[in-house]
Amino acid sequence: MAEAAAPLFDRRAWRAHRERAARQGAVGFLHQDVADRLTDRLRLVNRRFASALDLGSRDGALGRRLTEEFGIADIVSAEPAVGLARQLTSPHLVADPELIPFRDGGFDLVASGLALHWCGDLPGVLIQLRHALRPDGLLLAAMLGGSTLVELRTALFEAELVEEGGVSPRVSPTVELGDAAALLQRAGFAMPVADSETITVTFPDIVALMRDLRGMGETNALAARRGFLSRATLARAQAIYGERFANAEGRLTATFEVLFLTGWAPHPDHARPRPGPRRRIA
Secondary structure, three states, X not given: OOOOXXXXXXXXXXXXXXXXXXXXXXXXXXXXXXXHHHHHHHHOOOOOOOEEEEEOOOOOHHHHHHHHHHOOOEEEEEXXXXXXXXXXXXXXXEOOOOOOOOOOOOEEEEEEEOOHHHOOOHXXXXXXXHHHEEEEEEEEEEEEXXXXXXXXXXHHHHHHHHHHOOOOOOOOOOEOHHHHHHHHHHOXXXXXXXXXXXXXXXXXXXXXXXXXXXXXXXXXXXXXXXXXXXXXXXXXXXXXXXXXXXXXXXXXXXXXXXXXXXXXXXXXXXXXXXXXXXXXXX
């Protein structure tokens, strides 16, 4: 029997990072920005939704927008961290996005802001989400893409190589835009669409960037991660970052590429491609 593949993420560490963010006062600027952009996309959808799942809900900001602007009263929030879930006012449960504990066809809409990039088996999660939707239900999700924190990855890679003679995985692998729509189609969604937007943030130094990543609950939870950075490695990473990626004011730029995924649970009324001309066989 073939051995099971090693998990990509340490789920316990990931939940612990979100719990720490809840205790210390979660840094929410990126998630709030993404919630705004998801809301903008939902405004373009010409239909009403009676029930919704807010997956990876954090403090419920996205769910509140769904209620206040779109009148969706029946919202269930699913958040893996107990400390964040306690802040929610809507009906909620503590649940990992990799294991969706809902019956088939339970929701008209599944909305998720920056949770799916922490799923090691993304195709499997997308299949679960399709099943959780009623026919003609909508998945609207945002996740971090492949260009996210490219500056930090570069600085840490080069600093560790010089100071420690090797590198440890520090930033999670991510899905590329070109693969995202294909994953939706593979999971059985109709009319899959994927697009991306780039959010650029500046920081005074690399320590401030890492502090905000901790406050977001977005720090390293890879199963193959190693120990903490040494002072020498951190200092060299700061120097490399400043030399390569500082703006005119000397602040460090950090890129967050956000992939937006849209797909519909199949329905008989969905448009289908026309059959091609019949070929006559002699």
